[in-house]
Amino acid sequence: MLRLLAYTVLAAVLYYGGTTAVSWRRNVKKAQQSGLPYILVPVFFLHPLWLAGHVFLLPLFSRLPRSWMTWIEYCIPDFGYAHRMDAFERVGADTFLTVAPSGLVMYTCDADVINQVVQRRNDFPKPSPIYRALKIYGGNVVSAEGNVWRQHRKAVSPPFTEKNNHLVWQETIDQSLAMLSSWVGRDGKGDKTIDRVADDTMRLSLHVISRAGFGRKLEWPEDNTDVQVDKDYVDPSKIQNDMAGADEGHSMSYAYAIHCLLDNILFQLLFPRWLLRTVPLKAFRKANEAYSEWGNYMREAVEKKRTDLDVGKEVKESSESMDILAGLVKSQTKADKQAHLEDSEILGNMFVLILAGHETAANSIHFSMLYLALHRQSQLRLQKDVDDIFNGKPPSEWDYDRDLPQLFGSMVGAVLNEELRLVSPVVAIPKSTWGAPDAPLTVDGKTVTVPAETYIGLVVAASHRNPKLWPISPPTYPGGKPVHPRSNLDNDLEEFRPERWIVTEEESRSNKDARQQKKENMAARAGGDLNIDETSDTSERLYKPSKGAYAPFSDGHRSCIGRRFAQVEILVALAIIFQNYSVELAVDSYATDEEVAKMDDNAKADVWQKAAEDVREKMLNNMAAVITLQMRKGTVPIRLVPRGQEKFPPNVDQIWKTNHPEKCTTKGRPDWRPWDGKQMYHGA
Ligand code: HEM
Known part of the structure; x- marks a missing residue:
C-alpha cells in the first residue's frame, strides 16, 4: 500500500516536472523566435500559488546566495516601484521578456514601445481575466474588453464633462x-x-467622489475624536470606520459601508460570495455585510436618481443632473442601444469608479x-x-x-x-496579447514579435525615471x-x-x-x-515629455476616464x-x-x-x-x-x-x- 502511494507520488512529481519542462521549453522557443531579449524565471508572477505564497517565501529566498536569485525581482508583482530603472539596467534592455514555464511576460520602460502598445488596442488588449474579481457588483468599464468595453465606455464617459468638473x-x-x-x-x-494625513485625504477623496459621482453629500465629522468607531473590526485607528448615521433600513452608515468594503477589498476580490456569507468568521461576516449594505445604498441611489430625473423627460440643468450617476441613469434612456447599461452594470461601474477614483x-x-x-x-x-x-x-x-x-x-x-x-498609483499598466495573435512591434528601430498569450507590463514607475527619456x-x-x-x-x-x-x-x-x-x-x-x-x-x-514617457493615467483608448x-x-x-x-x-x-x-x-x-x-x-x-x-x-x-x-x-x-x-x-x-x-x- 505504502509502495503504491510512493509510486503515485513519484509519478505525479515526474508528470508535473515533465509537463513543466516541456512548457518551459516551448516558451523559451517562442522567446527566441520573438527577437526580444529574454531572461528565464522559474515562476510566472500571476500563478495563483505564487501570488498567494510569495510574501512568505521571499524572506526564505533572501537567505540563499544572491547569485542563485537574480530572477527573483522579476517575479514580484509591482517590482517596478521597488527596483525601478535598476531592474532594467540589470537586464541591459528597456524591453525584455521573462520566460517561465506557465507564461511569458513582456516588461518595458521604453516610451516608443509604451506608445505603440497603448495606441493599438486590438493588438494589445487589457488582460481582462485578471480584472474578473472587480465584477463583484456587475460588469464594468474597467474589467471589460472588446465590444462590451466599448458599450461601457460609451455609457460611462459622457458624464465626465466640464459641468461635472x-x-x-x-x-x-x-x-x-x-x-x-x-x-x-x-x-x-x-x-x-x-x-x-493618509486617512483624511482618503476621506476627502471619498466625499468628493460620493458627491460629484453619486450625488451623496457627506459631511466632515465635527470632531474626529468623537466618531463612533467599530473597535472590533479592521483598524480601529481609522477614523473613517464611523458607525454613526445609518439610513433607515440599514445596519451601516453609507460612509462606514464603503470604508468597510474598501478596507477589506481583498476579501471581496478573493473569496466567493457564498463563502463570505456562510463562514462564521467575523471578518468574513462584516465584509459580506458591507458588500450588501453599500450595494443597497447604491440601488436606492439609482432609484432616487431615476425619480429625480423623471426619466424620459427633459430635465433642467441642476447639480443633481450633473453628477456621474445621473449620466449613467440617463444612458438607459438614450436611443443609442450600444450605450445602454443594465441596472447591475450601473452598480458595477459605480463600484469601480469609487475604487479607481478615490x-x-x-x-x-x-x-x-x-x-x-x-x-x-x-x-x-x-x-x-x-x-x-x-x-x-x-x-x-x-x-x-x-x-x-x-x-x-x-x-x-x-x-x-x-x-x-x-508615485504613479498604477506601477505597471497591464496589457497583453491574451486571446490575440502574435503582434509585431518596433523596438529600437527593429521589428520584433510579441508572442500570443504574453502578459505585458508597461512599467511607468521605470519609464518615468528612464534617463533616455x-x-x-x-x-x-x-x-x-x-x-x-x-x-x-x-x-x-x-x-x-x-x-x-x-x-x-x-x-x-x-x-x-x-x-x-x-x-x-x-x-x-x-x-x-x-x-x-x-x-x-x-x-x-x-x-511636455515625449510620447509614452509620461503615462500615469495611461494613454490611448483605455486611458483613465477620471x-x-x-x-x-x-x-x-x-x-x-x-x-x-x-x-x-x-x-x-x-x-x-x-x-x-x-x-x-x-x-x-x-x-x-x-x-x-x-x-x-x-x-x-x-x-x-x-x-x-x-x-x-x-x-x-x-x-x-x-x-x-x-x-x-x-x-x-x-x-x-x-x-x-x-x-x-x-x-x-x-x-x-x-x-x-x-x-x-x-x-x-
Ligand atoms: C491620480 C489619479 C488617477 C490616476 C493616476 C489614474 C490612473 C489610471 C490608469 C493608469 C488607468 C489605466 C489602468 C489600466 O489600464 O489598467 C486608469 C483607468 C481608469 N480610471 Fe483612473 N486614475 C486616477 C483617477 C481616477 C478617477 C478620479 C476616476 C473616476 C472618478 C478614475 C476612473 C478610471 C476608470 C473608469 C478607468 C478605466 C478606463 C477604461 O478601461 O476604459 N480614475 N486610471
Whole structure:
C-alpha cells in the first residue's frame, strides 16, 4: 500500500516536472523566435500559488546566495516601484521578456514601445481575466474588453464633462476646507502634530467622489475624536470606520459601508460570495455585510436618481443632473442601444469608479504634501504661485473657468505632475496579447514579435525615471545619499524636483501647437464617441515629455476616464492647504516644541534630518500596491503652521549637508552590484 502511494507520488512529481519542462521549453522557443531579449524565471508572477505564497517565501529566498536569485525581482508583482530603472539596467534592455514555464511576460520602460502598445488596442488588449474579481457588483468599464468595453465606455464617459468638473471643484473646496479646519483647529493656529494625513485625504477623496459621482453629500465629522468607531473590526485607528448615521433600513452608515468594503477589498476580490456569507468568521461576516449594505445604498441611489430625473423627460440643468450617476441613469434612456447599461452594470461601474477614483487622488494629495514638507524651497515657490493666482481671495471666490487653467500651468500643476511621475498609483499598466495573435512591434528601430498569450507590463514607475527619456541634471542627494540605493545614482530622476516641469514661454507655445494636432488625430481615430480626451495630460505651460514617457493615467483608448476629475481635485486641495499654511515635518520623536524653540538653525537641521530620513525610508520601503500604490506600513506625522511661522529654515537640507560632509555618501556606485558589466539576458 505504502509502495503504491510512493509510486503515485513519484509519478505525479515526474508528470508535473515533465509537463513543466516541456512548457518551459516551448516558451523559451517562442522567446527566441520573438527577437526580444529574454531572461528565464522559474515562476510566472500571476500563478495563483505564487501570488498567494510569495510574501512568505521571499524572506526564505533572501537567505540563499544572491547569485542563485537574480530572477527573483522579476517575479514580484509591482517590482517596478521597488527596483525601478535598476531592474532594467540589470537586464541591459528597456524591453525584455521573462520566460517561465506557465507564461511569458513582456516588461518595458521604453516610451516608443509604451506608445505603440497603448495606441493599438486590438493588438494589445487589457488582460481582462485578471480584472474578473472587480465584477463583484456587475460588469464594468474597467474589467471589460472588446465590444462590451466599448458599450461601457460609451455609457460611462459622457458624464465626465466640464459641468461635472465644476461639481468636483466646488465639492473639493468644501471638503478641503473642512479637512484643513480639522487639522488647524477652529482658531486656525495649527502647529499640532497630525498623524492621519493618509486617512483624511482618503476621506476627502471619498466625499468628493460620493458627491460629484453619486450625488451623496457627506459631511466632515465635527470632531474626529468623537466618531463612533467599530473597535472590533479592521483598524480601529481609522477614523473613517464611523458607525454613526445609518439610513433607515440599514445596519451601516453609507460612509462606514464603503470604508468597510474598501478596507477589506481583498476579501471581496478573493473569496466567493457564498463563502463570505456562510463562514462564521467575523471578518468574513462584516465584509459580506458591507458588500450588501453599500450595494443597497447604491440601488436606492439609482432609484432616487431615476425619480429625480423623471426619466424620459427633459430635465433642467441642476447639480443633481450633473453628477456621474445621473449620466449613467440617463444612458438607459438614450436611443443609442450600444450605450445602454443594465441596472447591475450601473452598480458595477459605480463600484469601480469609487475604487479607481478615490485611492488614486487621495494618495496624490498625501504624497504631494509629504514631498513638499521635505522640499521647502519647492513649497515656497508653489505658495508664491498660489498667491499670484488668487491674490489673497478666499476659496469662496475662486472660479473654475478662470482659475483652473492657471493652477494647472503653475507650480501646483508641476507638483502634481512630479508626484505622479514618482508615485504613479498604477506601477505597471497591464496589457497583453491574451486571446490575440502574435503582434509585431518596433523596438529600437527593429521589428520584433510579441508572442500570443504574453502578459505585458508597461512599467511607468521605470519609464518615468528612464534617463533616455527625460532631461537630467546632476543629483542633489537629499539627506546626503541617493534616494534609491541602485536606481539613477548619477542623475536627479529619483528626486522630487517639480521645477523640472517649468518651461520657457517659447517652449510653452510649441506645446500648444503639438497638443492641438494630437487632439485632432485622436478624435479622428476614436470615432469621436468614446470621449477620449488626449489633450491635457499636463498643462501646455509645463514641460511636455515625449510620447509614452509620461503615462500615469495611461494613454490611448483605455486611458483613465477620471483624469480631469482627479487633476481638478488634487490641484484644488493643494491650493487650499498651501494658500495660508506651510507643511512641515513633525519632529516630535526627536525633540519637544520647547527644545526646538531654543535651537539654532544647525541644531534644527539635525532633528529635521532625522525626521526626513524616516519619511524617505518609508516612501522607499513601506510602499506596496494592493490596488494602487500606497504607504502600507506606518504613517508620516506632519504639522501645518500659518505661513511665516515656520520653525525650520527652507534650506534645512543644505544646512545639514554642509554641516555633515562625512555623512554624505554620494559618490560612485555601491560595489555590491555583482551584475554590473555582465549581460543578463539571452536572445536578441
Ligand atoms: C491620480 C489619479 C488617477 C490616476 C493616476 C489614474 C490612473 C489610471 C490608469 C493608469 C488607468 C489605466 C489602468 C489600466 O489600464 O489598467 C486608469 C483607468 C481608469 N480610471 Fe483612473 N486614475 C486616477 C483617477 C481616477 C478617477 C478620479 C476616476 C473616476 C472618478 C478614475 C476612473 C478610471 C476608470 C473608469 C478607468 C478605466 C478606463 C477604461 O478601461 O476604459 N480614475 N486610471
